Amino acid sequence: MSTPAPLQTAAALRAAGRHPVLPLRVQLADGRSLTVHRLLRVLPGKRLVGEAEFEGRRVLAKLFIAPASARHWQRERSGIEALAAAAALPTPALLAAAPLENGGHALLTAFLDGADSLAARWEAEAAEAAGSVRALAVLAPAFTLLGRLHARGLVQDDLHLGNFLVHGGHLLVIDGDAVRALRPGRPLDAAQAAANFAILAAQLPAAWDAHLPRLVEAWHSADDALPALDVPALRARIAATRSARLQAFLGKVLRDCTLFRVEQRLDRFSAVVRDQAEALAPLLTDPDRALAAGQLLKDGGTCTVARTEIAGQALVIKRYNIKNAGHALSRAWRPSRAAHSWVAGHRLAFLGIATPAPLALVEERLGPLRRRAWLVNAWCPGRNLLEHLAPHVDRAPPAAEAEALRQLFATLHRERISHGDLKASNLLWHEGRIVVIDLDALRQHRSAAAHARAWRRDRARLLRNWPAGSALHRWLDAELPAA
Template sequence: MTTPTAQTASSLRAAGREPPLPFAVTLDDGRELVMLRVLRILPSKRIVGEAETAGSRMLAKLFIAPGSTRHWQRERQGIEALAAAGIPTPALRHAGELHGGGHVLLTDFLADAASLSDHWQAVAGLPASHADALAVLAPAFAMLGRMHAHGLVQDDLHLGNFLVSGGELMVIDGDAVRSLSPGQALQADQAAANFAILAAQLPAGWDEHIAPLIDAWRQDGEGLPTLDTAALRERITHTRDARLKDFLAKTLRDCTLFKAEKTFDRLTIAVRAEADELAEVLADPDAAIAHGSLLKDGGTCTVAKLEHGNRPLVIKRYNLKNTRHALSRAWRPSRAAHSWVEGHRLAFLGIATPAPLAMIEERAGPLRRRAWIINAWCPGEDLATHLAPYVDSGPPPAEAEALRTLFATLYRERISHGDMKATNLLWHDGHVVLIDLDAMQQHRSASSHARAWRRDRARLLRNWPTDSALWRWLDANLPPA
């Protein structure tokens, strides 16, 4: 192993997102802790990773901000509160100061651990209340019920804060654990508010199937209050809306999930996990288009498919036709930025769309010029082609269910597409996938959405003859105009 470089809280703050690995810090008892792998980093505040001390592997949390004492204490107290209540959590092995400033917490490193979020990904596409999906979710809600029965809440509830190790479910992130009523169950309002945080992580379709999750929550929690189902659904909707707003704001700035770089003449934003692999494309998107296979070359946009890093991508450039067009676009968010945000909106809501990976805007200070968006390639067949054999019979069962689900979800979320051509709908892996999100909008008012939905519905129906069985099926199964 490479010799670790000695670091302090101050030098780790200066290193930002890229501390030199491996590095070593000195604990208050004189031991050396060597950080081998970083799992999460909040620049200048906290580093979480796999570490080693005295021959033992640990999960290390380094609190390196000048005012780190409060967060370190809160994390320690949360872990201790979970352990006292008998809630499974990785055992705390050391809590102390770092030599030269900062604090550290060491817990057992669980080499076989997988987050419940990873387990959920395998079943996330199943219908709400499906038995396989419930099998993943129910243990988490049962664990939450046990916490609530002991007066504990977790303010950062998401499936990634539950780990499965050795067949046992555990709660992590003690920093977000609080004791509201030590030794006694939460009151109904407190429990409902915390329950809603976890339920809001799920697609909205689960809101109508909340009963089995409430049953799981109650199964191991003695003394838990009765929850008002209607009021709970309202809380979940409000919490999910707040989460969506917060998440979409993150898509446009530098943060844990996204890497943003801004200069006078350019803005580049990429999914952080993809940024290094896409670096060559981001540096010269026009060259990438030139080396790709042209799919469309119009006045307002140019689209190409390219092979990069052994996987296919789609890059779309938004062109400027003339000076007047350039001036009209200069002060508004680019169409690439709009499609970028809307793609992430759909993904957040569990609506199938090719993953948005990066966007670029040419800038002249605050003025926007050309722009690009890079998405994953979807190999699906467009609905005009895929449904052609079924024009006189109506869609097969799988396609019928997928169409009903998609449009019911869009309607419930008040989302309009703006260009509902059959070629903008792809059939892939049992889902109808939406592409070309330039005109997509989530409406604030029911009346605005109703007008937009009438246009979307009419445009979708125009893809097929009015006297066909497929047209009649769609007209009967789409949400009403």
């Protein structure tokens, strides 16, 4: 018979940070204990979520370990009870909610073996043309379930596709911590419903805004008592919510959080996608060594670029050089070009614009002064458009490339993004998409006038890649959005 894991206290779990030793066992204040075998999420010093065993049953355990955890624990408990009882809405059953021995709290719900998050299904099955039958089939049930919440006077303030689970052919809503009763037992009014609807709709690519009436129809099908929604006003609210989400996300890419590991010293700053941190540790320690060992792609005065492979993953390392003392002085007080490209890459990825995944950033520093910097991206093996479209100079591009060009430039224009160096060699054709690279000068403009000026320069730069009288040049000039 195996020896039970030693009991842990909330204080010990706080001290363990992101890496508590498994299995871990905690004791409830009533004397019962539970053992966590697998961690699913860790908020250091605040909360652990994992698969656990409790009284011979598999459960999903949320351990609230912060000193002032009672408020969050009680709020989640109340939200689950509101979903399950007052609203009669599908959510994992609450099995236990109790204080821990020696501080902290536990909340245990049924473990749904084989459940998929709706986010995973969206990525696997519906990351295709907006409004398609297949994509709508994935999304519509979530908006209908949201309508059921609203019909019973509830809102969910952390709406995203990951907070919906598919289990046994049924859709469930989770995360009771974000559930609030605004009008218990009565439908929300139009303003309340629109504000909450916008949170979920803002998770989708902006191309879905054109199909908003279909999502509103799915939402309204939940209950005839739901109010009518003003679709144009809803579009504006979704755009504002999406913009706020983008800014909140970009605020994380240079600080230590769940998604990114950031380390800062007097002489060095580094940021890395957290799930890549272990694999990229040798590179982060000595980026120049990895650069020298790679296949040199460019060796210029301002930057050196090489392709390398680490842990079976093909990467591109770009070092931003310092040319001379004057250049060093001009760059010292500004964010490095590597940092600008790091943020720009995450901006594009968030907006659904294909770009090689930005994986790590390293800066040499002397206190607040910046010196050299390195950017590490995933390698994209695609051909640049200058080469790929060379056989089509005297005719329109093939149908797939034509549609990809339209979609890319419509998205860039809608989001007020300028590239700054939009030559065809900075656009790669890969797996049916156009991948944007070299983001050193990329900007997202607040001002429509500033964007129009930058857009005209981008547009002209791209068109200069092909003879003015060629069919391809004429096609691009006709199809690309005007300023």
